[in-house]
Amino acid sequence: MATAANASLTNAAQTSLIKPWPVNTWYVACTPAEIDGKPLGRQICGERMVFFRNGEGKVAALEDFCPHRGAPLSLGFIENGALVCGYHGLAMGCNGRTVGMPGQRVGGFPPIRTFPVIERYGFIWVWPGDAEAADPAKLRHLEWAESDEWAYGGGLYHVACDYRLMIDNLMDLTHETYVHAGSIGQKEIDEAPVKTRIEGDEIVTSRFMDGIIAPPFWQMALRGAGLPDQQLVDRWQICRFSLPSSVLIEVGVALAGNGGYHADDSQKASSTVVDFMTPETTTSHWYFWGMARRFAVADAALTDTIREGQGKIFGEDMEILQLQQRNLDLYPDRKLLLLNIDAGGVRSRKMIDQAIAAEQAEVAAAGQVLAPAE
Amino acid sequence: MATAANASLTNAAQTSLIKPWPVNTWYVACTPAEIDGKPLGRQICGERMVFFRNGEGKVAALEDFCPHRGAPLSLGFIENGALVCGYHGLAMGCNGRTVGMPGQRVGGFPPIRTFPVIERYGFIWVWPGDAEAADPAKLRHLEWAESDEWAYGGGLYHVACDYRLMIDNLMDLTHETYVHAGSIGQKEIDEAPVKTRIEGDEIVTSRFMDGIIAPPFWQMALRGAGLPDQQLVDRWQICRFSLPSSVLIEVGVALAGNGGYHADDSQKASSTVVDFMTPETTTSHWYFWGMARRFAVADAALTDTIREGQGKIFGEDMEILQLQQRNLDLYPDRKLLLLNIDAGGVRSRKMIDQAIAAEQAEVAAAGQVLAPAE
């Protein structure tokens, strides 16, 4: 059915001076729970940042560097809405300006860099590039995060590989047959053809498998949805990549012969796998994963069961991707195959490359650098 | 009260070729207990050394490198007053010359480098520079280490930061309010002004707090001295830096209104915090810490209690300094603020820089290098 492509790419691009991610865009930085009552230090797109919530509940992101003696501000604590350095008590405000320090006049203290942030959809989002260009309207709408018709649960992994290897992974679910043989994998996945297309600003890869036995994870989901778990089902996977680095995957099974993806809610268990990959370094990223579902939305125990199941599955991905990264590091100039099943990842990477090139062109045109002068 | 200084310094100097420590001077190398019956390998000022005690009880410091096959001599054992290599039995004498080896004539074996050592004041001291210039008279006198009127207890930490960050730390006790909130910190510290002055060959920073409540550590000390622990006290901290890298801090509390620092011994609990920082590499050092006290000197249990309390406190410093070092490494060119509270550290570093410059000038004048030719 499919033919092997002759196209190829090298890994050498990874080591170029231009970082392999756009910066004038919104990335998931953390969840509100991670900054509950205390600051959080996290490196994002190569920048060490500290996140905290001030007295009025507003979230701020700053360089994680105290202007006094260079200690990480994230070791400190919140007092009167300011972030107090844990070394000598310098109190830093949301705007990167020192608001006080015992026995000191702080008016002349140099400001530290701030990063625009938005709190929305259950996440804190950060804009690591040019603060002037930050635009909340550029944050994609996430229907499932706001509607009562959806339930959501998820987690966070630190993964020691280029975030684009995770995008490749999520845009080619063929790997489920091999990496997740005991949960969501089944032979029919890699026997079913995939189609990849561009849909607006999304890259979409889809695969449909009709009249098959549901694998263990989906049998669990069918039971959770109050449906029989041993009947034949129609299964679907529709992977949607969008910039800068999210892959939302519509997945589900419907009792066979009811229309599959288009079946009535009463005949199916369907959900959206949520994946936000936030680069940390060129060879590591923060992986925010989860599942938004439209069945049994009030069942908190089911949310926990699904989270636990997903956590195991994504742990399997993490393991193989980290070893893939290590192997690619050892063979930096080796060309890889680009098969039809790889088209989703290839097109997603091309979209990322175009975004980076556009940013570089803007910078060149403006004759300025993205980072503020110090 | 105080004003923010505009002066600044960069961290880039740390990476220069000239090492950031003087070498023609005495550093604490180890304690006698560490070489009790066995050799000790330790890197000091970038040099890997082995310390051992020979048959007559004399301590020697040598390069930690067996001239036969390069094994570390510190893996060996002491026999007949020589240090025997644990690999093939080469026996090394205190003077860096091989004294024997089974089946070998050793007269022609090349010598290895020796380092001058002194055992005094409860420590082994080493001179890592030009052995010809080593002068025991240059070792500072330590009154508390020889007098029966004092008791001493202490410990050793390996700290992964530039030894000068520890000097900064000890010459600005403002940090106690933040880093040691549960033991010796109290709000009054960073509210009291500090004064920094040069006193002979010492940099002295002092702070006095009158009529305050003693913090937990000092309440413990007051009880140890047989004094009430809930009365108001006058508290003092007088930090004395001297070359190459010691900070001795006179600390204490007196029942309020009795003259504070000058109060009669019966009305106060006072002691000297002892800190010797011996560089290992440019980003790590050996931290010999302790406390010498003039109250309840026969109370060995109190010595242990104080040692345990100090150990916890200095563990808190170690944690923050190591993270500060990591942050400075990430921002090598960032300028730091130099406030009035930093004056003690700034002047101490200046004294160190002058000592290094003087050594360099001597070397240039003599047209020779410090390390012996091989």
Next chain:
Amino acid sequence: MATAANASLTNAAQTSLIKPWPVNTWYVACTPAEIDGKPLGRQICGERMVFFRNGEGKVAALEDFCPHRGAPLSLGFIENGALVCGYHGLAMGCNGRTVGMPGQRVGGFPPIRTFPVIERYGFIWVWPGDAEAADPAKLRHLEWAESDEWAYGGGLYHVACDYRLMIDNLMDLTHETYVHAGSIGQKEIDEAPVKTRIEGDEIVTSRFMDGIIAPPFWQMALRGAGLPDQQLVDRWQICRFSLPSSVLIEVGVALAGNGGYHADDSQKASSTVVDFMTPETTTSHWYFWGMARRFAVADAALTDTIREGQGKIFGEDMEILQLQQRNLDLYPDRKLLLLNIDAGGVRSRKMIDQAIAAEQAEVAAAGQVLAPAE
């Protein structure tokens, strides 16, 4: 008796571009048990390889890199005699060509590198260099591995040092007195002179000690052989190095006065210590060690006892060699002594250097590189 040589060598050669091992030769890669039903990933002579047994029981060695997306093939599994990649199911054959992949025509897939292998003498052997030149006849004959008159037991250690330091170690057993004082070491070893000679393609170092008390390991062996363990014995050690990196050591004790090495089997416990050092990197190797013996060959419990004893002894070597390597890394230009006891290692290294030079000369003459073009 012996005199100290003035000759010397530097460690700097270790860091040259030419790798310090010949490649057109057979190295022990693994044991059959290590590839029982599953693939094994192992780096040998700088090459990452995967070893597996196909449907007909033939062993193959391939580059450990899936041509599809670069995952290590060693993470996969064996199915229908092919090595199936654990990421997306590419099935790789023994010949480095893809034999199948779900939904793909694989005829045009690029092959990956294969390495010649032989299974013989209880080991899998690999030829890491020019596959065209691989010749099974070049594998040395190992009598003890094929004869029923011998029993064999052994193990494998990963050692973080240049494999040549292990050769030095094994060609100079003087170290037993110091490193293995509690098992096979005894003072008489370093008091007995050694003789080193070339015997065909072997470097041979021998030492004989007559009328001594057997050390603990040999007392155990004497009991295993049904002989008294407290009588005086004649002991011998004959170390034989051969290319590329094996040291076989004839060792044993005979009841004193019966001819020593030449005594009748009924009067002695003798065996061959087997050591194959397979380079991993320039500073690490795989150490296959064992003992082949001609006494009590049917006693499996004795085989286990000896293996346990050897494992402890070689663990002591491993510890000191790793620290020696670390020390040599710190002093890359330091000259070492070459004494008479070092002659075995020195001559063995010279033989290795000649083999490397001969390979380089062949390559230069042929105007080609050893690795196949990609």
